[in-house]
Amino acid sequence: MSAHGPAHAAQGERPPFLAHHFEDMGVQLETTKLGVWLFLASEVLFFGGLFTAYGVYRANHPELFHYAHFFLDWRLGAANTLVLIGSSLSAAWSVRAAQLGRRRGLEVALLVTIALACVFLVVKYLEYSHKLHAGVGWGASCRPSAEILATLPDAARALPVPAQLGTFFAIYYLMTGLHGIHVLVGIALFGWLVARARQGHFGAGYYGPVDAVALYWHLVDMIWIFLFPLFYLM
């Protein structure tokens, strides 16, 4: 019973996507944006808890973090960073296309974003499966195999495997995993936008959902911007 209140039955000129409780599209768009920003604020704190856990264990076990970062391939991390920046670009482009009413451009930008997000996940999958096969799990299940230990640089190979390596990887899998879930959700959302774009829903007068999903996507990008150096480079 969303948009068929009796009060509006007579108002034929109401735009199709204007919800019954808004006066006009402008207020609706601004309200949607504010809602998304508030949601992003809570996302920041959601990840903030994990960043705090990272900070605590890093501050108190710097040697552990230094040792553990040799397990991560910075080239893959850097490649994924560029992939996400590219997807942010195409997401921002999709907003521009929607605002200008370019249906084809919008669709292409959305599809490119989805494609790049998938590339990101494939790389992430390769990283995860490589580690898990080598016994580098999280917490108690982190027992790196001799093969992966042999690939470490000499400086690290000389050291004993730190007792709390599993805690480092717990934080690593938690943070990158939660981020990965966000990427998955983003793909679903962009897919939904593609479906609606094909039906010609969006244009200069109505592009709130595109804007909202793009904002969300940029936040996902921003989180990765911090995760990359903190895990892969330090």
Added chain:
Amino acid sequence: MNDSPVSAVAAVHAAPHVLSVRALLGTAGVLALLTAATVAAAQVDLGRLNIVLALGIASAKATVVALYFMHLRWGSRFHLVVLGGAVIFAVLLAAFVVFDTTEYQGDIRAKAAAAPGAGAGRP
């Protein structure tokens, strides 16, 4: 926070802000450059400065994303307050907790040194 709904409406009626192609590509370019910079900076051993530098570059990248891709430069001032407030509280959480845990870490090390792997024995 003084943007009344009226001004918000006015802002929208005055046509949405559209990012130019140049701004889009420029932003992405700056982000790619900063990514290269952070990788390069990590190759040099600067001790504790490394992490400060990495966080600094990451913050700069995040700011660029927020200001341009997320339209924060042109959008409602309150959006900036929301994002900034969230970041400030997240930083306060991390700062307080990291500060406190490092303060009492000696007591954990001492205990850890006592009984690796096992709980203390019952007398």
Added chain:
Amino acid sequence: MSTAVAAAAAAPAPAVAESYLSHGRGPRSWLLSLDHKRIGVMYLLAIGASLLLGGVFALVLRLNLWRPEGGLVSNDAFNKLFTLHGAVMIFLFVIPGIPAALGNFVLPLQLGAKDLAFPRVNLISFWLYVVGAILFLATLVVGGIDTGWTIYPPYSLESARGLGILFALTALFVVGFSSILTGLNFIATIHRMRPPGMGWFDLPLFLWALYATGLIQVISTPVLGITAAMGFLERIFHLGLFMPEYGGDPVLFQHFFWFYSHPAVYIMILPAMGVVSEVVSVFSRKPIFGYRFIAMSSIAIAVIGFLVWGHHMFVSGQSAAASIVFSGLTFFVAIPSAIKVFNWLATMYRGAIVLATPMVYVLTFFAIFAVGGLTGLFLGALATDVPLHDTYFVVAHFHFVMVGAVMTAFLAGLHYWWPKITGRMYDERLGLWSSALVFVGFHVTFVPQFLAGVAGMPRRYATYAPALVGHNRVSTVGAFVLAAGLCLALFGLLRSLRSGRPAPPNPWGAASLEWAAPSPPPWDNFERTPHAPPGPYDYSGLRHVSDEAGWVRGEVSR
């Protein structure tokens, strides 16, 4: 004055068919309703059920404490009961109580809006709450949880504790999301959907309170969510974050937990203060005194409230430096509360005070909140907190704030908006009796607990030193008086549904916009967005016509 308000105010009690209660029939039209009023009513029912359940747990606990050696239930059962009592009361009653039930109903009406900004999000938030509640109760199926609502590891995450904790952590996560969604919905609505002519300082103070509450919900609750998630995974995969056995730090968990759970206290009390601000002004028939100070003190409480969580950890092994900083900040947060109390008193000064049930509840709120707030000083002060921490002094303190203050404000608000919600007037005589019983029962229950705490009785004790038997028996008797008072209040409200006289649009002579809509309001609240009243507390234009017609704007009567 807009004609819309005038028309609404002048309209006779609306035909029943038009009200939101009868717009759409059948369970689906309720369970999947996007109407904020129906969602508010559903919240009210769910929250009422939670209060009932939590209350029954409390009575069993009190009965077990009748004898120093306990014995009514086993120690383990006692531990499970106080855990669920705490969890149900805090997460399912006190936190969502005023904002999700009353706030949901009243907020759009006070803005002259047709709904909240995001009606679907509102419905999702309600159902998340229900799922969370079911998950909490599901712990009973797998043997219950006996961890205390604070779920401190290592105790809570030990394998021996069973699987109940996994349900409880999931419940926290889900209920937390419900709370976040409510908060962001409220903020977006207040920001973007104010009617023309209503600036920030024309908002009713209830909305300022909900706004500040929303900020806390959006900022602090995610940390609860991620903490629950970390705890969940720690329990299964032994990550080594919180469990010392695996190299984790249990005090770190306490930091995370209180970063949410202390601000959560303000999620509870701020909306209560908002209700009090409305009621005290309306029933003194005087504009609220010091509007800006009350509004800004809400924001100040929200902001400072984030930085005091460490005062729960003075004896937990937190470093001395952190303890001193947190203690100092804690004292600061006392100031905005004091400001509010003095402003409320100043509002009553030289007013024309009407002792209707909501006002009587608010008057008892003053005394109870004063005790609750002032005893907080003993716990913010390092020297006195050390002996008092984790004793019945703390139990009494937070029950004064959460039960005493929040519940009396909830009852005040419920009686105040009851005519608007149901279209019926409650029985004033029963209302007054119930408020008296609640007041007396409450004090008999909790004042002895302060004394027991100072004498050194720790909390969460199934058995205790025989010397304290007097304190505990008086407290148990009080609990039953309190329960009787609440039952009487419930009886009075329910009876009014059948026999209460129809409520006029504005039975109290209040000036805020919800009273410009019919009682109960129609599905869409207002035909057209009404203009803001001259001020939320400007009663000059209002005139009492009769009990049946209530109050109307003066210019309408011409």
Added chain:
Amino acid sequence: MIRSLLETSAALLAGAPGFFPARASSVAGEVDRVFGFIFWISLFFLVLIVALTILFVVRYRRRPGREEPELTASHDTRLELLWTGIPLVLVAVMFVWSTRTWLEMTRAAGSDEKPLRVQVTGRRWSWWFDHPGGKGSEELHVVAQRPVELVLSATDVIHSLYVPEFRLKQDAVPGRFTRMTFTPTLAGTYPILCAEYCGTDHSRMLASVVVHPDQRSFDAWAREGLAPDGSLVALGKQVFAKKGCLGCHSLDGSRRVGPSVKGLWGREEKLVDGALVRVDDEYLRESLLKPGAKVVAGFGNLMPPVALDERELQALAAYLQSLGEAP
């Protein structure tokens, strides 16, 4: 003047039978004075608020002849500043006083005497106290007027050592040490309670603390029933031998592969990197687990990690201590 008033006020509270427990530590009196101070200020404001509420209700109740309120100002900034400022000053005083008192509570006051160091272990659902000299007991024994330092830990979950008569409480957290210092003043026996919820018999996790009137009485207790071989020092000696420490660390001060342990306890050691470290049980623990972390200058990093349980470690510390402390 103010002080004597506060003394009186605290006494007034204490005079009410059963209000405060007895005061048996050097800080209890001061804690109660802080309590009294906050109490009387709170009571003043509570009475003020309730009195004004009642007064206003009685005088300004709406009744025939008083239908409308009187016109008064809707705000008054000076008044607001007044009732912001006064509470601010009062809570500032509370903060300063209570924090100063608390700092006293966190360090053993009273005398320069070496504190009696007791290792406390909490476990479900009893306490264990290892006293110096090797006597372990489920009762805590201390001496009146002699400072005490408790080093707490727990084996399973968090417990909290609470002695109402001392006005003190400290959590015992598994996986780490916490500390509690006090000086008992009044000989007698007082209950110890667990204040952090720990499961089924949380409320029955009780013990007592016995405050001996003098050192002699304490020593008599400490010797009583103590088999020489059961003592902590004896066990420590055994551990020292069993783990082969003697191979590298001499007892007589002579230099071997590692530093001698003679007079080691409390000594300031210079490390390879030039830093200084005092030899205490934290350093001992670290050196056993991670021998390479802090190597003493002039010696190589040769020692293997040594695994000890908590009891053995305490014993080793007691033994090293018994070999004489650095001046």
